[in-house]
Amino acid sequence: MTALRRHRKLSAIWASEPGWKGWTSSVNHTDLGRMFLVTAFFFFLVGGLLAMLIRAQLATPDSAFVDAGAFSQFFTMHGTIMMFLFAIPTFEGLAIYLLPKMLGTRDLAFPRLTAYGYWCYAFGGLMLLVALVFGIAPNGGWFMYPPLTGPLYSPGINTDFWLIGITFVEISAICAAVEFTVSILKYRAPGMSLDKMPIFAWYALVTSLMILTGFPPLILGSILLEVERAFGLPFFQADLGGDSLLWQHLFWLFGHPEVYIIFLPAAGVISTVIPVMARTTLLGYGWIVASAVALAFLSFGLWVHHMFTTGIPQMGLAFFSAASTLVAVPTGVQIFAWIGTLWKGRPELHLPMLHILGFFVTFVIGGLTGVMVAVVPFDWQAHDTAFITAHLHYVLFGGFVFPILAGIYYWLPLVTGRRRFFRLGEMAFALIFLGFHGTFLAMHWVGLLGQRRRIETYDAETGWGAINFVSSLSSFVMAIGLAMVLIDVAIHALIAVRGRRNPWGAGSLEWASMSPPPAYNFASLPEVTSREPLHGDPGLPNRLARGEGYLGTPRDGRRETMTVDIASGRPEGIVIYPGNTRLPIMMAAVTGLFFLSILLKLFWLTPFALAGIAALALVWVWQLGDRADQRLQDAGRGAVLPLAGETDRAPGWWGSVFLLVANATFFGSLLFGYAFLWTVAPGWPPPEWLPPSMAELGIGAGSAIGAALAMRLAILRNRRSETPVPFLALALAATLATALTFGMLILRLPPPDGHAYAATLLILGAYVMLHALLAGLMQAFLIVRARRGFISPRRRAELPIVLLWSDYVAAVAALSLLAAHLPGFLV
Amino acid sequence: MRDVLRILLPPLVWLASFSAIYGLHGVGCVLLWPEVAMPVMSLFRWLLLLAWLAAVLVQVGLLLALRSERFRSDSPFIRWTSTAMSWVGLIATLWTLYPVAVLAPCAAG
Numbered sequence: 001m002t003a004l005r006r007h008r009k010l011s012a013i014w015a016s017e018p019g020w021k022g023w024t025s026s027v028n029h030t031d032l033g034r035m036f037l038v039t040a041f042f043f044f045l046v047g048g049l050l051a052m053l054i055r056a057q058l059a060t061p062d063s064a065f066v067d068a069g070a071f072s073q074f075f076t077m078h079g080t081i082m083m084f085l086f087a088i089p090t091f092e093g094l095a096i097y098l099l100p101k102m103l104g105t106r107d108l109a110f111p112r113l114t115a116y117g118y119w120c121y122a123f124g125g126l127m128l129l130v131a132l133v134f135g136i137a138p139n140g141g142w143f144m145y146p147p148l149t150g151p152l153y154s155p156g157i158n159t160d161f162w163l164i165g166i167t168f169v170e171i172s173a174i175c176a177a178v179e180f181t182v183s184i185l186k187y188r189a190p191g192m193s194l195d196k197m198p199i200f201a202w203y204a205l206v207t208s209l210m211i212l213t214g215f216p217p218l219i220l221g222s223i224l225l226e227v228e229r230a231f232g233l234p235f236f237q238a239d240l241g242g243d244s245l246l247w248q249h250l251f252w253l254f255g256h257p258e259v260y261i262i263f264l265p266a267a268g269v270i271s272t273v274i275p276v277m278a279r280t281t282l283l284g285y286g287w288i289v290a291s292a293v294a295l296a297f298l299s300f301g302l303w304v305h306h307m308f309t310t311g312i313p314q315m316g317l318a319f320f321s322a323a324s325t326l327v328a329v330p331t332g333v334q335i336f337a338w339i340g341t342l343w344k345g346r347p348e349l350h351l352p353m354l355h356i357l358g359f360f361v362t363f364v365i366g367g368l369t370g371v372m373v374a375v376v377p378f379d380w381q382a383h384d385t386a387f388i389t390a391h392l393h394y395v396l397f398g399g400f401v402f403p404i405l406a407g408i409y410y411w412l413p414l415v416t417g418r419r420r421f422f423r424l425g426e427m428a429f430a431l432i433f434l435g436f437h438g439t440f441l442a443m444h445w446v447g448l449l450g451q452r453r454r455i456e457t458y459d460a461e462t463g464w465g466a467i468n469f470v471s472s473l474s475s476f477v478m479a480i481g482l483a484m485v486l487i488d489v490a491i492h493a494l495i496a497v498r499g500r501r502n503p504w505g506a507g508s509l510e511w512a513s514m515s516p517p518p519a520y521n522f523a524s525l526p527e528v529t530s531r532e533p534l535h536g537d538p539g540l541p542n543r544l545a546r547g548e549g550y551l552g553t554p555r556d557g558r559r560e561t562m563t564v565d566i567a568s569g570r571p572e573g574i575v576i577y578p579g580n581t582r583l584p585i586m587m588a589a590v591t592g593l594f595f596l597s598i599l600l601k602l603f604w605l606t607p608f609a610l611a612g613i614a615a616l617a618l619v620w621v622w623q624l625g626d627r628a629d630q631r632l633q634d635a636g637r638g639a640v641l642p643l644a645g646e647t648d649r650a651p652g653w654w655g656s657v658f659l660l661v662a663n664a665t666f667f668g669s670l671l672f673g674y675a676f677l678w679t680v681a682p683g684w685p686p687p688e689w690l691p692p693s694m695a696e697l698g699i700g701a702g703s704a705i706g707a708a709l710a711m712r713l714a715i716l717r718n719r720r721s722e723t724p725v726p727f728l729a730l731a732l733a734a735t736l737a738t739a740l741t742f743g744m745l746i747l748r749l750p751p752p753d754g755h756a757y758a759a760t761l762l763i764l765g766a767y768v769m770l771h772a773l774l775a776g777l778m779q780a781f782l783i784v785r786a787r788r789g790f791i792s793p794r795r796r797a798e799l800p801i802v803l804l805w806s807d808y809v810a811a812v813a814a815l816s817l818l819a820a821h822l823p824g825f826l827v
Numbered sequence: 828m829r830d831v832l833r834i835l836l837p838p839l840v841w842l843a844s845f846s847a848i849y850g851l852h853g854v855g856c857v858l859l860w861p862e863v864a865m866p867v868m869s870l871f872r873w874l875l876l877l878a879w880l881a882a883v884l885v886q887v888g889l890l891l892a893l894r895s896e897r898f899r900s901d902s903p904f905i906r907w908t909s910t911a912m913s914w915v916g917l918i919a920t921l922w923t924l925y926p927v928a929v930l931a932p933c934a935a936g
Binding site for chain 1: 830831835838839841845846848849850852853856857902903905907908911912918919922923924926927930933934
C-alpha cells in the first residue's frame with residue numbers, strides 16, 4: 001500500500017464530520033484540543049476586558065466610572081475567569097492537542113470523555129458568562145469566603161452562579177486529569193520507557209495527579225456552601241456549630257496547589273522549548289523530573305500560608321512558613337537547569353525565546369516576593385493589600401502567560417503548517433513585557449503604601465493617584481500587546497504561506513506527523529529508542545508514513561492504537577476507539593440541566609436530570625465490547641497482542657483507579673471537615689448525638705464487605721467458564737442493603753439544619769448512599785451484559801472495574817459508619 | 828505502576844506525616860495537653876517530638892529500602908529519581924516539622 005493510499009484510508013476512518021456539525025460529534029483530540037484553546041482564549045479576552053474596566057476605575061482617585069456593586073462583580077469574575085476558564089482549560093487544550101502526538105500514539109485514552117469534558121467546560125463557562133451579561137455575576141471575590149458569601153450576607157443568586165458554575169467546569173478538569181494520567185502511563189509508543197518520555201509528558205502527568213487530588217476539596221467546599229445556602233445546613237455558621245475557617249481550609253487545600261497546577265504545565269513548555277531554541281539537549285532531565293514531583297507534593301503543604309492572619313497558633317504558622325520557603329528549592333533547581341541548558345547550547349533568539357526570557361525575569365521576581373510573603377511577620381503587614389495582587393500576577397502571568405505564549409509561537413507551525421511572515425509578534429512581546437511590569441511594579445509599590453486590594457476607589461489625599469495612573473496606563477499598553485498577539489496568530493493561521501515540517505529542528509515525536517497533523521496522527525506507530533527520536537533517526541517520519549511501524553495496515557474501519565507497560569513501554573494490547581458521536585454533548589447538556597435545576601431551585605427537575613445522566617451513561621458503556629472472543633491480533637512488526645477488553649487491566653480499569661483517587665480525596669476532605677468542626681469550631685458538642693446502633697453498624701459494614709466478596713466470587717466463576725450472574729446478583733442485593741442502611745441512618749439523624757454535626761453526617765450518609773447506588777447500577781449492568789453474551793473468560797475486563805467500585809464502597813461505608821457512631825459510643 | 832509508586836511514596840509519606848502532625852497539634856491545643864506535665868517537658872511536647880522522630884525514621888527507612896536490592900527498581904532512571912525523592916522526603920520532614928522542637932505549641936499567632 002502506498003503512503004498516499006494509506007493516508008486516504010486512515011483519514012476516512014478517523015475523520016470528523018465535515019463543517020460545524022463535526023464540532024458537536026468529534027471525539028478526536030486534535031479537534032478538541034483546538035476547540036479548548038480557542039474557547040480558553042475567548043475567555044482570556046473577556047477576563048482581560050474586565051481587567052481593563054478594573055484599571056479604568058482605579059486610574060484616578062474618587063472615580064465614579066463604575067459603582068461598587070459592578071466593581072465587585074468585575075474583580076470576582078476577572079479572577080474566576082482567568083483561573084478556571086482560561087488557565088486550566090489552556091493547559092487542558094494544549095495537552096489534549098499535543099500529548100498523543102508527543103507520545104507517539106493516535107489519540108488519548110478516552111476520546112468521548114475528552115469531548116464530554118469540553119462541553120462541560122463550554123456550558124459551565126457559558127453559565128457564568130450569562131450571569132455577567134445580566135449583572136448577576138458572582139461578587140464575593142474569586143475565593144468566595146463565607147460568611148460574606150453565606151445566605152445572610154449574599155442572599156441573591158450571584159454566589160450560586162459561582163458555586164454551581166465552577167463545580168460544573170471542574171468536571172472538565174477531572175475528566176482531563178484522568179484522561180492524561182491514563183494516556184501518559186499506558187498510551188505511549190512502544191519502547192518509550194518512563195526515562196524516554198518527553199519532559200512535557202512528565203509535567204502533564206504530575207499536573208494531572210495534582211488536579212485529581214487538589215480539586216476535590218474545592219468541589220466539596222462548593223457543595224457544602226451551596227447546600228448551606230439552599231437548604232440552611234450550617235457548615236460555616238459559627239452559632240450552629242459551623243466555622244467559616246473550614247471554607248478557607250478547603251478552598252486553599254485546592255487554591256495553593258492550583259498555583260502549581262497552572263505553573264507546572266508552563267514549566268513543561270519551557271523545558272521543551274529551551275533545548276530546541278538553544279540547539280542542545282535538556283540539562284538535568286532527571287533533576288527536573290524530581291523537582292516537578294517535589295514541587296507538586298510540597299505545594300500541598302502550603303495552604304495555611306494564605307491564612308496567616310486568621311489566629312492560628314504560632315507553631316502551626318511555622319510549619320507552613322517553613323514549607324513555603326522550602327518550595328523555592330525545587331523551583332530554583334528547574335530555573336538553574338534551564339539556565340544551564342542555555343549555557344551549554346547555542347541559543348537563537350526566535351520569538352518563543354523572547355517570551356521565555358520574559359518568563360525568567362517576571363517569574364523570578366514573583367518567586368522572590370513569594371518568599372517575602374512566606375515569612376509570617378511580613379505577610380501580616382502585606383496581607384490583603386495590592387502587594388499580594390501584584391505578587392500573584394507576577395507568578396501567574398510570569399509563570400503561565402509568558403510560557404504559554406512561547407508555546408503558542410513554538411507549536412503554531414505544527415498546528416497550521418504555515419510560517420510567520422510579519423514581525424508583529426516581536427512588537428507585541430515588547431508591549432506586553434513593558435506594560436506588564438509597569439502595571440504590577442506600580443501595584444507592589446502602592447500595596448506597600450497601604451492600598452487594600454478590591455477597593456473600588458480611594459481618596460486623593462492618600463497620594464496613590466499617580467502610581468495607580470501609571471499602573472492603569474501600563475495595563476492598557478499590555479492589553480494592546482496581547483491583542484496584537486491574537487491578530488498575529490489569526491493572520492498566521494489564515495493567510496500565512498506554507499512552511500516546511502519541523503522548522504525548529506526539534507527531536508520530539510509531534511514533529512514526525514504532517515503539519516497540520518492528520519486526524520490519525522501517525523500512519524503507523526513508531527518504535528522509540530531515545531528521548532529525542534527525530535534527532536537519532538531523521539528518516540522516521542517517512543518510514544512511519546510508509547506504514548513501517550506498528551498498526552500500519554488500516555483494517556475493518558477500526559480506530560486502533562496500542563497500550564504499553566507503564567515502566568518499560570513494552571507493547572501490551574490493542575485498543576479500538578469509538579467513532580464520532582453526539583453522546584458527549586448530550587451528556588454534558590443533561591449534566592448542565594442538573595446544575596441548572598439546583599441553581600434555579602427547580603428541584604422537581606433534579607431527579608429527571610439524574611435519571612437522564614444515568615441512562616446516557618449506560619448507553620455510553622453499552623456501546624463498548626464484543627459478543628465474541630477476538631483473540632490475539634497482529635499489531636505489525638511481529639507483535640501479536642490481545643484487545644484491551646480481553647485483559648484484566650483495561651483502560652477503563654486504570655481510569656477508574658485514578659477517578660477513585662479523586663473520589664477518595666473528596667471523601668478524605670469530608671472526614672477532615674468533620675474532624676475540624678468537632679475539634680476547632682465553637683458550639684460543640686452538639687445538643688444531640690446520633691444514637692449508636694450495633695445493628696446498623698453490622699448490617700451496613702457487613703453488606704458492603706459482602707458485596708465486594710461476592711464480586712470476587714463472580715470473577716472467579718467467570719474465570720472457570722461458569723456464569724458469574726448468581727454472584728453478581730448477590731453483590732447487587734448486598735450493595736442495595738448498604739444503600740438502605742445509610743438511608744435509615746439519614747432518617748435517624750437529629751435535624752440537620754440545627755447543627756453542623758448532623759449536617760455533616762447527612763452529607764456523609766448521602767455520599768455513601770449515592771456511591772452504593774452507583775455500584776449497584778454497575779452490578780445490574782454487568783448482570784445484563786453477562787446474560788447478553790458480552791462477558792466470557794477472555795472478555796473479562798468489565799468485572800475488575802466493578803470490583804474496584806465495590807471495594808471503594810466497602811471502604812467508605814465502613815469508615816463512615818465508624819465516624820457516625822463513634823461519638824455516640826464515646827459519649 | 829510500582830516504579831511510579833517508588834517515585835511518589837517518599838513525598839506522599841511526608842505529606843501524610845506533615846498533615847498528621849499538624850492535626851495532632853490542633854487536637855493537642857484544643858484538649859489543653861500542654862498543661863499536662865511530664866518529666867523534662869509537657870506531655871504535648873513529648874508527643875510532638877516523638878511523632879516528628881517517627882516521621883524522620885520512616886523517611887530514613889524508605890531511603891534505605893529504595894536503595895536496597897530487594898526494593899529498588901531495575902531501571903537506573905527510576906532508581907535515581909526514587910532516591911532523589913527519598914532525600915526530598917527526608918529533608919522536607921526535617922525542615923517543615925522542626926518547629927515542634929523550638930516553638931511554644933499553642934501560643935496565639
